[in-house]
Amino acid sequence: MQQAVAKELMMGNEAIARGLIENGCAMATAYPGTPSSEILAAVAKTARSLDRRMHIQWAVNEKVAFEIAYAGCQAGLRTAVSMKQVGLNVASDPLMSAAYMGSAGGFVIVSADDPGPHSSQTEQDSRMMAMMAKIPVLDPDSPRQAKDMVALAYGLSEAFKTPVMLRPTTRVCHSRQDVRPGEILPLESKPDFKKDPLRWAATPKFRFQLHRELEEKLARIAKHPDTAPLFHNPNADAPQAVVASGVAAAYTAEALKNLGLWDRLPFYQVLQPFPLHTPFIEHLLNTYDKILVLEETTGIIEMQLADRGRVQGKLNAVVPRVGELLPEKAEALLANFAGVGVNIPEMPLVPGRRPTLCAGCPHRASFYAIKKAAPRGIYTSDIGCYTLGLNLKAVDTVLCMGAAVSQAAGFFHAYEGAEKRPDVVATIGDSTFFHAGVPALIDAVVQNVGFVLAILDNRTTAMTGSQPTPATGKGITGEDLAKVDLEAIVRGCGVGFLETGDPYDTQTFIATLKKAVAYSRDTGPAVVIARHPCILDLVRQGKTPEPVQIEVTEDCDGCGYCHQHFECPGLIAVDDGGRTQVDPLVCIGCGVCLNVCPKGAIVEKKEK
Amino acid sequence: MKDKPRNQIVISGVGGQGVLFVTRLLAEAAIAKGLPVFTSETHGMAQRGGTVISHLKVGEFSSPLINPGQADGLIALKAENLSQHGGYLKKNGWATVNSPAPMEAAATGRLFFLDADRLARQMDDPKTLNLLMLGFTLRRISETNFVKGWLHCDVDDVAAVLKTRLKGKVQLLQNAIRALEAGASAVAGTA
Numbered sequence: 001m002q003q004a005v006a007k008e009l010m011m012g013n014e015a016i017a018r019g020l021i022e023n024g025c026a027m028a029t030a031y032p033g034t035p036s037s038e039i040l041a042a043v044a045k046t047a048r049s050l051d052r053r054m055h056i057q058w059a060v061n062e063k064v065a066f067e068i069a070y071a072g073c074q075a076g077l078r079t080a081v082s083m084k085q086v087g088l089n090v091a092s093d094p095l096m097s098a099a100y101m102g103s104a105g106g107f108v109i110v111s112a113d114d115p116g117p118h119s120s121q122t123e124q125d126s127r128m129m130a131m132m133a134k135i136p137v138l139d140p141d142s143p144r145q146a147k148d149m150v151a152l153a154y155g156l157s158e159a160f161k162t163p164v165m166l167r168p169t170t171r172v173c174h175s176r177q178d179v180r181p182g183e184i185l186p187l188e189s190k191p192d193f194k195k196d197p198l199r200w201a202a203t204p205k206f207r208f209q210l211h212r213e214l215e216e217k218l219a220r221i222a223k224h225p226d227t228a229p230l231f232h233n234p235n236a237d238a239p240q241a242v243v244a245s246g247v248a249a250a251y252t253a254e255a256l257k258n259l260g261l262w263d264r265l266p267f268y269q270v271l272q273p274f275p276l277h278t279p280f281i282e283h284l285l286n287t288y289d290k291i292l293v294l295e296e297t298t299g300i301i302e303m304q305l306a307d308r309g310r311v312q313g314k315l316n317a318v319v320p321r322v323g324e325l326l327p328e329k330a331e332a333l334l335a336n337f338a339g340v341g342v343n344i345p346e347m348p349l350v351p352g353r354r355p356t357l358c359a360g361c362p363h364r365a366s367f368y369a370i371k372k373a374a375p376r377g378i379y380t381s382d383i384g385c386y387t388l389g390l391n392l393k394a395v396d397t398v399l400c401m402g403a404a405v406s407q408a409a410g411f412f413h414a415y416e417g418a419e420k421r422p423d424v425v426a427t428i429g430d431s432t433f434f435h436a437g438v439p440a441l442i443d444a445v446v447q448n449v450g451f452v453l454a455i456l457d458n459r460t461t462a463m464t465g466s467q468p469t470p471a472t473g474k475g476i477t478g479e480d481l482a483k484v485d486l487e488a489i490v491r492g493c494g495v496g497f498l499e500t501g502d503p504y505d506t507q508t509f510i511a512t513l514k515k516a517v518a519y520s521r522d523t524g525p526a527v528v529i530a531r532h533p534c535i536l537d538l539v540r541q542g543k544t545p546e547p548v549q550i551e552v553t554e555d556c557d558g559c560g561y562c563h564q565h566f567e568c569p570g571l572i573a574v575d576d577g578g579r580t581q582v583d584p585l586v587c588i589g590c591g592v593c594l595n596v597c598p599k600g601a602i603v604e605k606k607e608k
Numbered sequence: 609m610k611d612k613p614r615n616q617i618v619i620s621g622v623g624g625q626g627v628l629f630v631t632r633l634l635a636e637a638a639i640a641k642g643l644p645v646f647t648s649e650t651h652g653m654a655q656r657g658g659t660v661i662s663h664l665k666v667g668e669f670s671s672p673l674i675n676p677g678q679a680d681g682l683i684a685l686k687a688e689n690l691s692q693h694g695g696y697l698k699k700n701g702w703a704t705v706n707s708p709a710p711m712e713a714a715a716t717g718r719l720f721f722l723d724a725d726r727l728a729r730q731m732d733d734p735k736t737l738n739l740l741m742l743g744f745t746l747r748r749i750s751e752t753n754f755v756k757g758w759l760h761c762d763v764d765d766v767a768a769v770l771k772t773r774l775k776g777k778v779q780l781l782q783n784a785i786r787a788l789e790a791g792a793s794a795v796a797g798t799a
Contacts, residue, residue: 009635009647175648175649176632176635176645176648176649177645177646178639178644178645247671247672250671251671254670255671327671328675331675344677345675345676347676348695350695352659353622353657353659353688355657356656356657388656585729
């Protein structure tokens with residue numbers, strides 16, 4: 001007998017990646033987004049360690065990532081695309097259509113949800129998108145099950161020729177568990193695109209036919225035995241039952257044991273929340289008077305249980321509709337449902353430390369300069385670390401990827417004819433600009449929008465863990481790729497004012513921005529590229545410049561100006577107007593704060 | 609089965625302090641002993657200097673999160689984490705806290721303090737603050753011994769994990785072991 005492979009501590013995202021490789025995924029694409037970002041990185045790492053030849057890439061956005069991976073499955077390969085839930089919005093156009101056309105090779109869409117939300121704009125439920133698109137979705141409860149579900153997903157996808165969604169949540173993506181790596185299937189599928197224009201390029205008339213086929217598929221998938229719900233405690237016998245899926249099922253299992261209800265309250269785990277298995281629906285409604293449904297974040301399972309009178313869940317607000325369903329909430333709901341009185345403590349709300357830009361972050365310098373150049377402007381911003389410009393009051397709006405540019409245009413048009421037209425300054429990161437900012441900039445040029453676009457070019461996708469951008473010239477495995485020239489794109493959009501500067505060079509950068517603001521008032525759109533690499537990258541590469549030694553002199557009267565307008569974690573506020581301190585553990589010595597203090601109290605330390 | 613350890617530990621601090629690394633070392637030490645393990649981590653925006661919290665569960669569990677009032681212990685890399693996350697501790701739980709002076713806490717039984725910031729400065733290696741606290745915790749809690757055989761690992765187990773993880777990185781490994789041991793030795797000087 002072969003010796004069992006040792007268990008490894010695997011993050012949920014790593015387990016999904018491992019599942020993809022084990023199951024013969026031949027192409028994997030993604031755009032980074034918390035909590036999904038580690039999936040593709042882990043695919044690349046595992047593929048490299050196994051010397052597996054497959055196409056793995058970060059795409060410019062989720063729509064592009066989806067379409068590349070989808071074409072791979074049209075060519076008969078097993079492929080996958082991963083993203084976060086709001087990324088799926090960007091990819092929703094190909095998703096809806098791909099559902100109709102179906103797949104040839106297995107196609108898995110990993111869309112990671114973020115109940116809470118911990119690091120997202122919304123708590124939206126990707127399972128609802130699966131329902132809207134009419135594709136099956138699997139909902140893992142742990143890293144181990146997430147890996148197993150990749151195999152289920154490919155099986156389902158190939159059996160029914162449909163894209164399949166795997167929907168982990170933050171608590172699955174970012175948990176780690178002891179997981180035993182499985183056997184790796186050989187890469188068997190060979191590309192073999194079978195032309196079938198009535199399917200792959202169907203006109204509306206044929207789309208109707210495809211829609212009919214899709215409905216028939218769904219009805220069969222709702223009886224597919226491999227993904228049927230699990231009855232965990234068949235000895236339990238009661239007129240009530242609890243139904244849970246995803247990590248809520250993990251909470252339920254533990255809570256039932258904690259409460260001594262494991263042998264009393266029947267517990268079903270749904271693996272495939274949509275389409276919910278029709279025999280299961282019948283069984284539930286034929287067997288139980290009351291059914292409690294625990295799931296995140298929308299009542300998807302619940303919606304499919306037609307007898308509303310017997311079902312308790314999100315739709316009748318028994319289960320909270322907003323926020324993460326934490327294990328203590330699940331336990332309290334179960335105790336209440338089973339009629340056992342227990343006191344389950346909840347965490348007291350003690351405010352934590354708010355996130356802030358890193359010490360030495362070039363964005364802080366950019367925001368400081370923007371506020372100097374356009375002090376009473378409207379500041380539209382975007383998705384990335386620089387959203388934290390909020391703390392500096394240099395960010396007024398954050399909507400979604402790329403919206404900084406189009407919202408800036410919207411504010412400009414809104415104030416047309418107004419007595420006083422405010423300056424509008426948009427901030428967007430380099431990766432976000434490539435992702436969704438370019439079409440909006442073209443539109444702003446066409447409409448001659450008077451605004452300044454500051455592209456905060458830190459040469460990376462920083463917030464999600466420093467993935468390359470199209471300007472990096474490197475791929476996910478470090479391979480050399482072509483570079484896209486940011487300036488050339490801006491010029492190509494037709495922008496008349498373009499300057500690039502280093503925000504660390506504070507005074508010059510403020511002057512550049514002032515010129516841009518003047519141009520935007522008189523002439524039209526102006527773009528300033530604030531170029532300075534992410535400080536975390538510089539630290540990682542050991543490339544930080546010689547630190548400037550900072551000290552705060554006795555001229556500091558504790559007015560708090562530097563904390564309010566600069567908020568560097570390297571400068572410590574002292575209570576009751578005491579002199580500001582420099583934290584030597586945190587200060588990176590960028591020297592930008594030398595420009596900040598109105599009393600001139602932040603100075604370079606003299607050589608002793 | 610009774611003797612199998614079942615630990616629930618909360619580790620918290622501020623982004624950049626190395627909360628995730630400490631969690632990982634404790635989890636790997638559990639796997640090395642053949643114990644099931646679950647961790648849950650904070651990623652994304654909160655990592656930018658915000659509060660970071662990890663949950664570590666060793667033993668048979670199905671949920672990755674620790675319920676309030678259920679944690680055996682809390683490792684607080686910042687003093688403020690004690691009031692923020694003390695609510696996770698069960699009655700008679702323990703907490704090791706990076707703080708220059710002892711603090712009051714409503715929730716818990718046994719509190720142990722180490723001025724790890726100062727110790728890190730003395731060692732001229734601020735980045736190893738997390739390992740100082742880990743070494744301190746492992747020695748302090750196993751010596752306290754109020755639940756026999758309670759901790760699933762000790763200083764040597766974690767040193768072994770470090771040796772695997774930092775293989776080939778001689779200087780890093782040397783600094784890490786030095787910090788772990790310095791933290792453990794610091795137990796002698798604290799109450």
